[in-house]
Amino acid sequence: MSTVTVPPSYSSLPFQDISVSHVPADSPTASKVLIVAFNRPDKYNAVTENLLTELETAYRMIDQDERVRAVVLTGTGKAFCAGADLQIGFSGLLANKESEESIAKYRDQGGRVALAMTNCTKPTIVALNGPAAGFGFTITFPAAIRVAWSDAKVGLPFARRGLTLESCSAFFLPRLLGLAKATHLATTGATYAASDPLVSPLFxxxxxTPQETVAYAVELATDIAENTSPTSTKLMRDLLLYSPGSPEEMHELDSKVFISMVGSKDNMEGIKSFMKKKKPEFSGSFDRESVPFWPWWAHAPRGNGDAIAKI
Known part of the structure; x- marks a missing residue:
């Protein structure tokens, strides 16, 4: 993994299309919880190439910043994210269709952001404070937790735009909702309230209210940041996401992960803090030494004998 330089303060970074703020907002340096927000309120936070680049950059920094323990992802203004900015359109992508080779090499930029969020060792809590469509909806799927304003409108309008699912959403959505509901959403391309039974299990x-949604997400992120081990939460997210195909294989894997954490620094700190009835002081970095076989999915054999590529 390439090393990135983490800033003294995230709120001072020269981002144009996203904002990153500390909790509390007046903290002069990075705090345990950061609020990352889409920040094009006059465009309902519609997505541009630059916005995606900034979002991926922020996640790369946060992943390697020991001071940060959790992220709240939300939108500025009345929307969460309206999806692609159709006034700009997709003409900039057409060069990727010039040959079979260029098509094979093309990687959806939204997917790069989704993978950055998935691979980040700090969990993301989505605060869906307003409408979310297309990428604005699919980017919530890799998050650890999603909470929403009950009246927020969400949708996957790809079928109505002559497009297809992107940002790894065809992987995440059926795992979150089940294949039947995922297929319904993708096929209709319709819009639903977050409280609709078709999509409410996501949250x-x-x-x-939108304000209570963001406040609750920050409260939840703060609790996670102050009371959980980043290594434990990341490993459990990966166990759930990169799970083997049978109970016997999972027994082998989760036994290996569990015993590797027994006696680790975070395990000892968790027990000591519980016994002394005080807040734990977990390390802010992912403990790779305790689990040298992580990421296990990078080396797991597929049915055809190929290795699963590391994300």
């Missing part, structure tokens, strides 16, 4: 909590 661990529905709240009555």
């Amino acid at each position: 661990s909590k529905l709240l009555p």
